[in-house]
Amino acid sequence: MRTRNLMLTIVLAASMGLAACSGEDYGKTIAQGRCVAFADGKVSFVKDSNVNPKMSAKYENKVFTFTLPSDPKEIGPEPQAGAFIDFNADKKEVQVFKDGNLVTSPVEVVNVEKGIENFNSKVKGKEFPMINAEKKEITIYLKKTLATFKAPADLPVDKAFWTKGDDVRVFFKEEGKALRFMNITKTNIFKK
Amino acid sequence: MKRMHKLWVWLTSCALALVVFLPTLALAAKKKGANVVIVADTRELGDGIMAWWANLYNESHLYFAILTIIIIPLTGCIFGLLADVVMNHIGIDLKHREISE
Amino acid sequence: MDWLYVLMPISGIEIFWPGLIILGLGVGIIGGFFGLGGAWMVTPGLNILGFPMAFAIGTDVAHMAGKSLISTMRHGKFGNVDYKLGLTMLIGTIVGVEIGAQMIMWLERLGKVDEVVRWLYVVLLIALAWMVFSDIAIRKKKEREAEARGETLDKNATGIDWATKLHAIKIPPMVTFHSAGITCSAWLPIIVSLATGWLAGILGIGGGLIRMPALVYLVGCPTHVAVGTDLFEVAISGLYGAASYTFKGRTELVAALIMLVGAAVGAQIGAVATKYIRGYGIRVAFGAAVIGCLCSVVLKLIQPYFPDYAKFINGVATVFVLAFVTIISVYIAMKMVEGAKAELAAKKQQRQA
Known part of the structure; x- marks a missing residue:
């Protein structure tokens, strides 16, 4: 009899806990994207609308700006910001963040090598992007692709511009105020 | 008793x-x-229990921890009682054993 | 074959769920049989399944708490759990782990102690293996001597017997632990648990591997009671560990529950198998487990000395641990099935008679 009572108490406590938690309107609000600006505790990023972890990111022309949480325990490593968003070797185009917008520009590709692992001597220990100001060439390493292309005429040829921003994810309830901030690029969940 | x-x-x-x-x-x-801060990506999870669970994680690690430490022993007890039924059905004596080194 | 993969809601990684069940089953059998948590066996398995390592320990301890609870329930029914002893030791364990953990943090501030601690673990495992196997050898010798005299050795006789000497130190309060069948100073289990807890805190391990032999050789518990009582403590410390890691956001409960499905079956097999195996049978297998753990730790430790072969050595370590888990768990499961078959056959015969 007492066993039954005990079990019932546990089940009741568990269900009350569940009810208490589910009763609230849980945020269900996640935003993810590539960081384009980070200063004074505020992070801005271009929206990544892809939700399937097996697929590549899909950036949209929408910029989110969030204030980082006040609790430092809820903030991951500080993000690196950059205007360079993505490179498509097949379409020979780049996506960059320029004048507050996501812009797609065709590029003249000089060289492309796919399937380059991060331990390959071609990329290991090297810092990207590499800028050849003389030839106006940019070398980037992104998604196992090592590529060199000529910078489009309307885009600057400087390292800061062609630096890739970190991928970030925030949890929020109120627009513009992050409750937790994750730096996806700098958080290796597979590392022991 | x-x-x-x-x-x-x-x-x-x-x-x-x-x-x-x-x-x-x-x-x-x-x-x-260690500064390992993780935000669960709930965008793909829809409205099911998995989404609810991941949302709870994002919402509060404390609630998440409390529920975990309720669910784990509860599941253990249920599995333990289930095994009792099965083994009793098979006919294994679950109350006696001979102490011998 | 997508149905064979389940999405982990927190990390967003898809995991081969039958792998989790098999892993849970293997370590469940071993845990239920020896009274261990077995984190050193789970981590390489999770790594092979592509499990995010940031969640590995939290998920492991969460499932460990559940499986140890199941094993404790089963051992408790056999009378293998001395709750009074377990609770007495819990005090020492809590204080010991805290002192150990604080001490290691203090040492870390002074300098790099990681490697020293790992080598200390190796020394400890060698000492444990030596103790277990020399105990077995002494008991065998006693058996042979008794045989030569034409006698049969007492079924509860042991090889190494330090406990009797420790029981003779009568510092009040004296306590009798009924299930373990021992009367000693309450300070004995408290000091032993304080020391094992301190070691576990220093080494950053669960401590089952140290506590189980300490219960046998220092406190003087019969092997079966040591296993059951240790599991009682593993379950409580596992629950604490699960709370701690989950509070830090480092547990994938879905994976822990899937592992628990396998571990629930395994824990039953392991716990029931102890019914059909003599105490020294458990001690031999425990000695083998200590050597298994020792090899895996040494293989990890030598990696920095051979950087060119680090990946290969890591692979060897993983294969070794998983092969070890498979062999030992299959052996225990076979013993359980054999024992159960014999018991059922005997019962059938009785009924027919």
Whole structure:
């Protein structure tokens, strides 16, 4: 009899806990994207609308700006910001963040090598992007692709511009105020 | 009756251990400061239990921890009782064994 | 074959769920049989399944708490759990682990102690293996001597007997632990648990591997009671560990529950198998487990000395641990099935008679 009572108490406590938690309107609000600006505790990023972890990111022309949480325990490593968003070797185009917008520009590709692992001597220990100001060439390493292309005429040829921003994810309830901030690029969940 | 007594001893000791340990939890978390902050991506999970669970994770690690430590022993008890039924059905004696080195 | 993969809601990684069940089953059998948590066996398995390592320990301890609870329930029914002893030791364990953990943090501030601690673990495991196997050898010798005299050795006789000497130290309060069948000073289990807890805290391990032999050789518990009582403590410390890691956001409960499905079956097999195996049978297998753990730790430790072969050595370590888990768990499961078959056959015969 007492066993039954005990079990019932546990089940009741568990269900009350569940009810208490589910009763609230849980945020269900996640935003993810590539960081384009980070200063004074505020992070801005271009929206990544892809939700399937097996697929590549899909950036949209929408910029989110969030204030980082006040609790430092809820903030991951500080993000690196950059205007360079993505490179498509097949379409020979780049996506960059320029004048507050996501812009797609065709590029003249000089060289492309796919399937380059991060331990390959071609990329290991090297810092990207590499800028050849003389030839106006940019070398980037992104998604196992090592590529060199000529910078489009309307885009600057400087390292800061062609630096890739970190991928970030925030949890929020109120627009513009992050409750937790994750730096996806700098958080290796597979590392022991 | 004896079994219940043991179960109570068990649960009391669990509660005691948690009371003793819990204040050190936050402290330990602060000390290590590994800065591994994870936001669960709930966008793909829809509205099911998985989405609810991941949302709870994002919402509060405390609630998430409390529910975990309720669910784990509860599941253990259920599996244990189920096994009792199965083994009794098979006919294995679950109450006696001979102590022998 | 997508149905064979389940999405982990927190990390967003898809995991081969039958792998989790098999892993849970293997370590469940071993845990239920020896009274261990077995984190050193779970981590390489999770790594092979592509499990995110940031969640590995939290998920492991969460499932460990559940499986140890199941094993404790089963051992408790056999009378293998001395709750009074377990609770007495819990005090020492809590204080010991805290002192150990604080001490290691203090040492870390002074300098790099990681490697020293790991080598200390190796020394400890060698000492444990030596103790277990020399105990077995002494008991065998006693058996042979008794045989030569034409006698049969007492079924509860042991090889190494330090406990009797420790029981003779009568510092009040004296306590009798009925299930373990021992009367000693209450300070004995408290000091032993303080020391094992301190070691576990220093080494950053669960401590089952140290506590189980300490219960046998220092406190003087019969092997079966040591296993059951140790599991009682593993369950409580596992629950604490699960709370701690989950509070830090490092547990994938879905994976822990899937592992628990396998571990629930395994824990039953392991716990029931102890019924059909003599105490020294458990001690031999425990000695083998200590050597298994020792090899895996040494293989990890030598990696920095051979950087060119680090990946290969890591692979060897993983294969070794998983092969070890498979062999030992299959052996225990076979013993359980054999024992159960014999018991059922005997019962059938009785009924027919």
